[in-house]
Amino acid sequence: MVVKQKLVFHFPPSVVEQPIIYRLVKDFGLMVNILRADINPKKEGRLMLELSGSETGYRQAIEWLHREGLKILNLKQQIIWNEERCTQCGACSVICPSGALGLRRPEMTVSFEEDKCIVCELCLKACPARAMETLLENDA
């Protein structure tokens, strides 16, 4: 079984300087695709990435990461499209870099495909109606 999952790692300051990605590749045989990283020496860090590999490798890696003190979230649960607030203008569609937010034509309705979202958060402030929200929850 092959697993493919987008995740957000929250690093406590104590772990920030460890070669986490190297371990994921070397010890657990996972493929790592980094979507976004914000990691500063001696400070908390945040890393968004896509992991793929065998189910066993993935499961063991997650267990190991938890032991190391990382907080792990499912990435797709982080950006929420509040449809009730959305006025369907489409201003977000040219700001979203991954194509997760777009316009269905010819209907001209806004669409949000969560699995394409890379949680760059650009839409949060680009939406004039503030219909895009972020939510941190659900440990993987």
Add this chain to the structure above:
Amino acid sequence: MGKEKTYEEINQKIRSGKAVVLTAEEVLELVAEQGVSRAADRVDVVTTGTFGPMCSSGLFMNFGHPLPRIKMNEVYLNGVPAYAGIAAVDAYLGATALPPGDPRNRSHPGEFVYGGGHVIEDLVAGKEIRLEAHGYGTDCYPSKKVETSFRLSEINEATLYNPRNAYQNYSAAVNLGKKMIYTYMGILKPRMGNVNYSTAGQLSPLLNDPLLKTIGMGTQIFLGGGRGFVAWYGTQHNPSAERGANGVPKAPAATLAVTGDLKQMRRRWLRGLSFLGYGATLQVGLGIPIPVLNEEIMKYCAVKDEEIYAPLVDFSRGYPYGEGDDLGLVSYAELKSGHVQIRDQRVPTASLSSYVGAREIALTLKKWILAGDFTLTRPAVPLPSVEAGIKLQPLPRRNPYPGGM
């Protein structure tokens, strides 16, 4: 040439449930199939709509007096200042007003999370609003301060009065510069990263009556989900803008001042907006019914996105400083397709105005008319159109203290 219809004949049909009403989108199919002449005979009313950010919007209020009475000369609603330079407990809240403590663009781009437009949305949603008012105290109005809270239903009047709405056409914005810019046309990425535009095109009220043959002072309209009226022509009204053979302007042209009772409007159609790096504003839902009095009116209502052109304007230098080259025109059909070709570049497009909203407004207005309880109004006074020769003037620049200062 088909026969002429009068407002009275159309209203008679509306009241007896026999009127044929189509939206400005629906009518295109009919005209394509049967031609303008037959469509003019068959259709009585064409409904239009637009749902976009309209900064020149605001609300007149009368709060009622506390005891002892007060002459309010400084008013805040949820911290947002309203203009109180009118009678004692009257004030005007503008859509772009910001709380004194808002950081504006001090940390650029500013977020403008809550402004006048948001207060109007909260009011119409029935939320409780904090009121803080200051006066200087007079013999007849002794109070110097009032702090309270109220809901829309608890104040005497709340009259939306928007000095400039429903712009007839608008520029499409690009950024030719090298860095991201934050404008009232949204976020514009460098090197023509995107084109932003803002009208409902073929559904837009004033693009369906380009020469203002039917829309005038007193015209009953859909405003913010309720009924409103055209009060006058809007500020910056520029009917002399260059027009195509179909009468449709190729630049921002006519505008409307509109008014209506906020108490019968809906939150769905009055929404507070925050434009990153620019400011707060209000998204206004507005729709106008057009009586198909004759073939000529039908021809105007049959305008398609392919036949409406917007000027491309550079917002890095062209708009703010008046520099740079003419970038030409682009049709709404191209803009709505998602990409336009400018010079050698394929540029993605986005709208700030909601086409889905515009369509829903036109359909709602159609429903109201079909139900027989929304009739058409013959304008009390026509609005100045092309023949008025109105020209936009820039601000005069001269020494305001010629005597020396």
